[in-house]
Amino acid sequence: MTARRPGLTTRRLAQAGAELADEVGFENVTVSALARRFEVKVASLYSHVKSSQDLKTEIALLALEELADRGAAALAGRAGKDALTALANVYRDFAREHPGRYAAAQLRLSPEAAAASAGGRHAQMTRAILRGYDLTEPEQTHAVRLLGSVFHGYVSLELSGGFSHSAPDSQVTWTRILDALDALLRNWPAPAEPDHANTSTNR
Amino acid sequence: MTARRPGLTTRRLAQAGAELADEVGFENVTVSALARRFEVKVASLYSHVKSSQDLKTEIALLALEELADRGAAALAGRAGKDALTALANVYRDFAREHPGRYAAAQLRLSPEAAAASAGGRHAQMTRAILRGYDLTEPEQTHAVRLLGSVFHGYVSLELSGGFSHSAPDSQVTWTRILDALDALLRNWPAPAEPDHANTSTNR
DNA sequence: CAGCCTGCCTAATACCTTTAGGTAGATGCT
C-alpha cells in the first residue's frame, strides 16, 4: 500500500546529489541524505549506485559535463581575448553559482573514470582558445596547462574566501589577470636554448 | 597497571594527524585512526581536540606554518626570478612530498582561524617576490593573486593527475610556466583607462 | 491470470563521532 515508487535512476541520483552538493557542500553529500531527499530508505539507493564513492564519482562526471557544455556554448563564435574571457568566466561563474558541483568536478577520478569524463573536452576548449594566438606545439601545451592552472587556482582561492575581505575587489583582479594572460599569450617568451641543469626541484 | 601514558597534546595529535594525512589522504584522517595510532581509546583524544573538525583545523594550521617556514627559508637571499622559482618550487615540492598536508592547507578555515594562521605570511612572501619587479600598488596585489592562483592551481592539477600521462613532461611545463610568469611580471600590461562596463560576469 | 522481475523495504553488521561519568597514578600541601 502507498507504494509510490519514486523511480530512482543513477542519473536522477547524480542530479539530486549535485543539487545537494550546492546546498550543503560536496563533502557533506551522503547516501543517507540523498535517501532522505527522495523519501526512500537508504538501502534502496544501492541498486543504483555501487557505493558512496561511486555516487560522488557520478556527481563529478555530471558536473564536468555540465561545465564543458557551458564552455562550448560560451566559446561558440568567439576568438582571441574574447574567447579567453568567455571561457574563464564560465569557470568562475559556474563555481560561484554551483560551488558544490565545482568541488565535485575536482574529485580525483580513477584513470578509467577520467578517460570517460568530459575532461578531454575541457582541454580541447582551452586549446581552442590558443588558436587565436601564435603558439606551436610544445609551447601550446604549456600554455594550456597554465590557463587551466590560473582558472582553477583563482576560482578555487576565491571560493575559499582568499580574496574576500582584502583591498582590491576580486572582480577587478580577475579582469586584470585576464588582461595579463592575454598579453602574455600574445608575447609568449621563447624557450631557452637546450641548457641542461635548470630550475630544479629538490629531492 | 601497565598504565603507560602516551602524553598526548594537541600539537602532538596534529603532527601525527599530518603524518596520517600524508599516508592515507587528508579526507581519511579520523579521530579513531589517530587513537589507534597512539594505542589509546578514542574518547581520550577529546580532551585535546574539541571535535573531528577541530583536529582537521589543527592539522591545517600546522601545514600552513610548515609551508610558510619552508618558503621563508627558500626566499632568504634571493630576488627576482630566482626568488620566484624558489618559492614556486617550495609549494610544488611540498605538495608532492606531503600531499595530505597540502590538502590540509587548503581546508576552508573559519575567519578567526584564518586570521590566526600563517596565511598572512604566505601573502607577504609572494609580495616579497614582487620587489624584484616593478609594480606599484593596485597592480601588485593583482600580481600576488595571480601568482597564488598559478602556484596553487598548477600544483593542485598536477596532484590530481591532470598532467600525469600526457605528452610534455610536467617538469618541463613547470619550468616554462615560471619563465612565462617572469616575463609577464617584467612586462606587466598597463591597466586600461577607466572604461566602465567591462569583462562581465553574468548574473 | 500465473509467474517473473524490478524496485523498494526490513534487518543486521560495522565503523566513526561525541558526551557523560569514572578511576588510578602523579602531584602537591602540610
Added chain:
DNA sequence: AGCATCTACCTAAAGGTATTAGGCAGGCTG
C-alpha cells in the same frame, strides 16, 4: 609521610553513515 586533588586516560552509551543479504509486492509478459 599522609591525604587531597588533579590529570590523563578509560568505560559506556547514543546516534549517524556505509554496506550487504534477503524479502515482498505490484506491474509487465505470455
